[in-house]
Amino acid sequence: MFDVDPAIRDSLRPHGLAVTRETDEAGADRFAVVGRTWAFKDRLKQLQARFDGSRKAWLLASEDALRSFAEGIGATGPGLAEAPAGDPDKGAGWGSKHYHGHRDGLRTRFAEARDEGALADYELLELLLFFSVYRRDTKPIAKALIARFGSLGGVLAAAPERYGEVFGLDPQAVDEQRRAQHDEDLRFTQILLKAVHHLMRRTLKEELKDRPLIGSWSALIDYLSVTMSHEGTEHFRLLFLDRKNILLRDEVQSRGTVDHTPLYPREVLKRCLDLDAAAIIMVHNHPSGDPTPSKADVEMNKEVVALLGAAGIEVHDHVIVGKGKHLSFRTQRLI
Known part of the structure; x- marks a missing residue:
C-alpha cells in the first residue's frame, strides 16, 4: 500500500x-x-x-x-459554503448565474428592509434555506414547504423526515453526484430548521424564567403556541410552580393520538409531591386547531382539580392550545 x-x-x-x-x-x-x-x-x-x-x-x-x-x-472552511456561480450560458440550473443573482437580490432586500413585513413568509424561508441548500433554487422549495405544512410555524414544527416529501428529486432519474448533493441539502435543511425551531422555543421560554408565571401570561401563551400549536398529535404538558408561582419544571406528561391523550390524576399528584410544587398549570393541544374543550376534557379537569385541592395544591388554569388561538378554563369559569 x-x-x-x-x-x-x-x-x-x-x-x-x-x-x-x-x-x-x-x-x-x-x-x-x-x-x-x-x-x-x-x-x-x-x-x-x-x-x-x-x-x-x-x-x-x-x-x-x-x-x-x-x-x-x-482556503474554504468546512460547512455550508455556497456554490460558486456557474456558467452563465447554462441558464437557471444548478449553480447558474440566474439563481446567484436572485440570492443576492433577496439578501439586499432583507438587509435594507425597514420593517419585518417587507418579505413574504416564503421569502424569509427561502432566505434561510440559502444556508442549507447548495446550488439549487430555494424559492420552489420554500413555497412547497409552506404549502405542505400550512405556515412558517408548521414548517419549523414538522418532523424533519417529512421535509424530504417536497424536495422534488426522483432518486432513479439522476446521476450519483446529483443524488448525493440532494441528500446533503436535505440533511442540512433538517438540521437547520430544527435548530431554528429550538432556538425560538428557548428564547420564548427565557421570558418565563425567575418571574411569577401568573403575571407573565402573554409570554406564556407565546411559548405554548410555538411549542404545541403545530403538533400532529395531542400532548399533555404540566407546568409546576413554587409558592411564589415561579416555574419549577415544564414537562410533557403524555402523548396521544390526533384527538385524545391520557392524563392520570394520581400520577399528576405524585409528580407534584416529588417536585414540592405548590401549584400547576395544565396544558394540552388540539391538533384540529379548535381549542373548544370536549366533555372528556372537562371531566378530567374536574378530577385533577379535586384531587390536587385535597392535597393543598392549586390548579391555576388549564389551557387548550389550537392553531392561532387558545382557551383558558379559568377564563371560561371551568375552574
Whole structure:
C-alpha cells in the first residue's frame, strides 16, 4: 500500500474527504478521492479527474494534481459554503448565474428592509434555506414547504423526515453526484430548521424564567403556541410552580393520538409531591386547531382539580392550545 502525504490527507479530512494511493492497470500511481466529493466535482474535473461510479471515487492521475486539488479547497472552511456561480450560458440550473443573482437580490432586500413585513413568509424561508441548500433554487422549495405544512410555524414544527416529501428529486432519474448533493441539502435543511425551531422555543421560554408565571401570561401563551400549536398529535404538558408561582419544571406528561391523550390524576399528584410544587398549570393541544374543550376534557379537569385541592395544591388554569388561538378554563369559569 502506497502512502499519501499526511499534510494532504489532513487538509481533505475537514471537508469530508479521504484519499488513498494506488496503481492503475499500467502500474502507474494514481489517487482515489472519496467522501463528499459532489461539492468539489467542478474542481476535480478541471484537474482531469475521472469519476469511477462503481467505487464512488474520483481518480487523479498524479500527486501534483492531488496537491493542487487540496490547496484549492484549503482556503474554504468546512460547512455550508455556497456554490460558486456557474456558467452563465447554462441558464437557471444548478449553480447558474440566474439563481446567484436572485440570492443576492433577496439578501439586499432583507438587509435594507425597514420593517419585518417587507418579505413574504416564503421569502424569509427561502432566505434561510440559502444556508442549507447548495446550488439549487430555494424559492420552489420554500413555497412547497409552506404549502405542505400550512405556515412558517408548521414548517419549523414538522418532523424533519417529512421535509424530504417536497424536495422534488426522483432518486432513479439522476446521476450519483446529483443524488448525493440532494441528500446533503436535505440533511442540512433538517438540521437547520430544527435548530431554528429550538432556538425560538428557548428564547420564548427565557421570558418565563425567575418571574411569577401568573403575571407573565402573554409570554406564556407565546411559548405554548410555538411549542404545541403545530403538533400532529395531542400532548399533555404540566407546568409546576413554587409558592411564589415561579416555574419549577415544564414537562410533557403524555402523548396521544390526533384527538385524545391520557392524563392520570394520581400520577399528576405524585409528580407534584416529588417536585414540592405548590401549584400547576395544565396544558394540552388540539391538533384540529379548535381549542373548544370536549366533555372528556372537562371531566378530567374536574378530577385533577379535586384531587390536587385535597392535597393543598392549586390548579391555576388549564389551557387548550389550537392553531392561532387558545382557551383558558379559568377564563371560561371551568375552574
